[in-house]
Amino acid sequence: MSSADLSSGQPRISVVVPVHGVEAYLATCLDSILAEPYADVEVVAVDDASPDGCGAILDGYAARDPRVRVVHLATNVGLGGARNAGLAQATGEYVWFVDGDDWLPAGSLAAVRERLAATRPDVLIIDHAEVFPGGRVVPRPSAGALAGHATPLRLADRPHLLRLAQSACTKVVRRGLLDEAALRFRGGWYEDVAYSHPLLMAADRIDVLERVCYHYRQQPQGRITVTRSDRHFEVFDQYAAVFAAVDAAGGRHDVFRPELFRLMVNHYLVILGNEARLPDASRREFFRRMVLDHRRWLPAGGYAVPDGVTGLKHRLVERDNYLAWTTLRSVHRTLGRVRRGRTPSAPAPAAAATTPVPTVSTG
Structure with missing residues (x-):
């Protein structure tokens, strides 16, 4: 020893x-x-x-x-x-x-x-x-x-x-x-x-x-972050458990609701926008589930909406505007190709990738 x-x-x-x-x-x-x-x-x-x-x-x-x-x-x-x-x-x-x-x-x-x-x-x-x-x-x-x-x-x-x-x-x-x-x-x-x-x-x-x-x-192999699957919908149950824990605390954890809500929406947006995760046919339904959770868990006093493009995406979820989200992603992807010196192609479909939000785990 x-x-x-x-x-x-x-x-x-x-x-x-x-x-x-x-x-x-x-x-x-x-x-x-x-x-x-x-x-x-x-x-x-x-x-x-x-x-x-x-x-x-x-x-x-x-x-x-x-x-x-x-x-x-x-x-x-x-x-x-x-x-x-x-x-x-x-x-x-x-x-x-x-x-x-x-x-x-x-x-x-x-x-x-x-x-x-x-x-x-x-x-x-x-x-x-x-x-x-x-x-x-x-x-x-x-x-x-x-x-x-x-x-x-x-x-x-x-x-x-x-x-x-x-x-x-x-x-x-x-x-x-x-x-x-x-x-x-x-x-x-x-x-x-x-x-x-x-x-x-x-x-x-x-x-x-x-x-x-x-x-x-x-x-690259075996990680859920690069696995196309409807199992990514399981994230909704995980956040439901988080807010259930807040509810069960009798008000002691209510101070954390705004921050948890902001992180939740950020996390959902990362999953939604990553073309390596959700099957294309599942994106609209995933967005619908995001909208439902936004309405369900929105703190009574609101929360600090992020600045910039991320904040805009938060607003699109709030307004249940999937079409605007897909348009924004297509434009963002095209601009990204231009910045990387690639020839822009036709606007990307709804499965376009998103830029990860740095304040939330993408795992």
Whole structure:
């Protein structure tokens, strides 16, 4: 046992790793966690009925390192269900969800453990970076998120924390908070939406570690953000769960309604405008669902409509004007081609791509 052992007074961390179809990346993920010799860190790896060799790889690691425990699921339950299964077996005071195709940069566990010991937050938000094929690394910092505020703090002190990445992987969470708030992952796509926002609203002590402690692999295959499917409609159920949590709080979370509403519309617009997600024939129906949610969840006191083109799109949703939205997207796409030096083609159909909105996760 190293000098950084249980006697250090640092809280025990359970790293929950859901695994499915990531055989090529799994060793990198596990090695990045186990490379730091802390006896008070456990890895709960969940084999979500992976069709490849992931199960055998996990068993091999467990045989060599007592910090690794493996849960084999008989049937595939999806990312949210696999995380829940790992959480049920976790024994640490804090839980960190790390996807099986991602990894932790060197020194991340040490930095996280030190910060947890110093501030004992309910939630520690960490910075992350996206790593693209070829090795290009793009940091996504939270710089300025806590400017002018001492930590830990409550979300009411800094509601803009809701604008940080929705990913569960960028939040190290006190296990007791998840039990106190009865918070688990929902099934379906965009499962982080109905986890991350209620988590931050429930927390009394939030801290931010402005250090890249997570590398998020950007791979073109297998990601829902590049999968054409009607399953993208599942995002509506995730946001319904978010606002149900607000409603159930008896007014305590009403202050967050405007920001949550703005983020919701932004997120819907990203999905609607991305030609790699929705089938063309489904776009009008998706827009109709956006309009219904706009009417259903619009805060009584309104909200801060974004500036520029994004704000214009918000207004088009408010006015249920799908035709104007398709025209705007066609013009925007044509102008984009001109800026890139390409010859403009005929106006694009309704499936034209949109520019991602930077204040909302597109996952």
